[in-house]
Amino acid sequence: MTTIALYNLKGGVGKTASCVNFAYLAAADGYKTLLWDIDPQGSSSFYYKVKPKTHPGIKN
Numbered sequence: 001m002t003t004i005a006l007y008n009l010k011g012g013v014g015k016t017a018s019c020v021n022f023a024y025l026a027a028a029d030g031y032k033t034l035l036w037d038i039d040p041q042g043s044s045s046f047y048y049k050v051k052p053k054t055h056p057g058i059k060n
Contacts, residue, residue, distance in 0.1 A: 020047045 004022060006015050016037065023035040037044035045051070 016043045016047070020044050 006018055006022075008015055016039070019035060019037075023033045027033040035044055
């Protein structure tokens with residue numbers, strides 16, 4: 001299993017956009033893919049036009 005993580009202390013550098021695109025490309029190539037966004041803003045959901053079923057965050 002390969003794990004790829006992107007992080008940076010500064011905001012607005014394209015972390016979420018990069019992760020969404022990497023996940024899409026991996027899934028398109030047939031890899032099982034998990035995109036886990038623990039950012040309270042839940043920005044990756046915006047890219048996939050998904051509405052959260054619960055309040056965003058990792059507590060639930």
